[in-house]
Amino acid sequence: MIPHAFDYYRAGSLEEASRMLAELGEEAKVLAGGQSLIPLMKLRLARPSALVDLNHIPRTAYIERQNGHLRIGAMTRHAAIEESADAARIPILHDCAAGIADCQVRNMGTIGGSVAEADPHGDWAPVLLALGAEVECTGASGSRSVPISQFIKDAFTTVLGPSELVREIRVPAPGQRSAGAYIAFKRCAPVYPTASAAVQVAMQDEDFCLDARVVLGCVGLTPVVATEAAAALRGQAITPHAIERAADAAMAAADPQPDLRGSADYKRLLIRVLTRRALLAALGRARGEHVEVSHEYVGR
Ligand SMILES: Cc1cc2nc3c(=O)[nH]c(=O)nc-3n(C[C@H](O)[C@H](O)[C@H](O)COP(=O)(O)OP(=O)(O)OC[C@H]3O[C@@H](n4cnc5c(N)ncnc54)[C@H](O)[C@@H]3O)c2cc1C
Numbered sequence: 145m146i147p148h149a150f151d152y153y154r155a156g157s158l159e160e161a162s163r164m165l166a167e168l169g170e171e172a173k174v175l176a177g178g179q180s181l182i183p184l185m186k187l188r189l190a191r192p193s194a195l196v197d198l199n200h201i202p203r204t205a206y207i208e209r210q211n212g213h214l215r216i217g218a219m220t221r222h223a224a225i226e227e228s229a230d231a232a233r234i235p236i237l238h239d240c241a242a243g244i245a246d247c248q249v250r251n252m253g254t255i256g257g258s259v260a261e262a263d264p265h266g267d268w269a270p271v272l273l274a275l276g277a278e279v280e281c282t283g284a285s286g287s288r289s290v291p292i293s294q295f296i297k298d299a300f301t302t303v304l305g306p307s308e309l310v311r312e313i314r315v316p317a318p319g320q321r322s323a324g325a326y327i328a329f330k331r332c333a334p335v336y337p338t339a340s341a342a343v344q345v346a347m348q349d350e351d352f353c354l355d356a357r358v359v360l361g362c363v364g365l366t367p368v369v370a371t372e373a374a375a376a377l378r379g380q381a382i383t384p385h386a387i388e389r390a391a392d393a394a395m396a397a398a399d400p401q402p403d404l405r406g407s408a409d410y411k412r413l414l415i416r417v418l419t420r421r422a423l424l425a426a427l428g429r430a431r432g433e434h435v436e437v438s439h440e441y442v443g444r
Pocket residue numbers: 173174175176177178179180181182183218219243244245246249252253254255256257258260261263265266267268304308309310311334335336337
């Protein structure tokens with residue numbers, strides 16, 4: 145379908161984009177990769193009166209290491225993260241970027257657009273929560289840094305004010321013997337996952353876990369931080385029994401809705417399997433092994 149008519153503006157800086165949004169009013173929206181917004185407009189589920197295009201603003205797409213953090217500009221495409229050697233040093237980022245939809249979507253879609261969209265089925269939020277990332281926001285009243293755990297308020301709802309923008313995602317570099325993994329289960333490549341699990345662990349040695357985070361995607365209105373699953377690992381020797389307890393606790397934390405992707409029970413079972421697999425991959429990586437992870441697809 146053809147979208148409803150709208151005015152088009154091209155911003156030269158994020159500050160100008162924010163000013164334009166303030167002047168144009170709440171019916172205006174910014175355009176990043178357009179991979180969520182344009183389909184919604186074509187279906188006429190979104191009818192912005194004006195689009196402010198961020199695509200021509202210099203220095204908004206970058207991946208930089210600085211002071212123990214990885215800084216990712218809001219307009220960085222999923223594909224650029226997939227191909228980045230700096231991002232690959234935090235393998236869970238590569239797991240996520242490489243598995244989003246197909247290469248067309250990855251070449252256009254941006255990390256800033258994904259976190260701003262706050263789609264409960266999106267891949268980035270569980271991963272960024274597992275890493276304890278921060279979102280740098282910018283608007284008329286200046287800049288502020290918001291932990292991703294506070295940034296997402298509800299399904300498709302963030303703390304962003306009407307003329308506020310995501311400028312950057314800041315990921316703390318995991319320490320030694322720390323690693324994570326992210327696995328999503330999908331019906332096929334160009335669709336959102338049915339369920340997903342992000343696991344990040346910090347190990348004292350080969351077996352003893354100092355800290356853990358387990359975050360589940362697609363099984364709640366926002367990503368589910370599975371605190372009991374993490375507690376089953378934190379301060380424990382990682383035995384097969386501890387791994388099963390963590391996977392069981394993740395399954396108990398999931399609160400999925402039945403839909404065309406599957407029943408609630410089916411999604412809970414998926415969470416159990418995905419958590420176990422992501423945990424095993426994270427543990428292997430924390431021990432220094434090269435563990436490749438890819439999304440799971442129906443029938444594979
Ligand atoms: C066929 C298909 C399959 C997909 N599958 C997946 C998948 O498996 N996993 C997944 O995670 N995603 C998937 N996506 C979505 C994709 O990842 C998008 O890139 C992402 O959701 C939005 O990013 P975008 O840059 O395209 O944002 P846009 O579509 O341009 O914008 C999305 C929303 O965010 C706002 N926005 C954008 N940038 C900013 C900013 N810097 N500051 C404030 N607000 C901003 C816009 O105004 C809009 O409301 C899929 C998309 C398609 C079309």
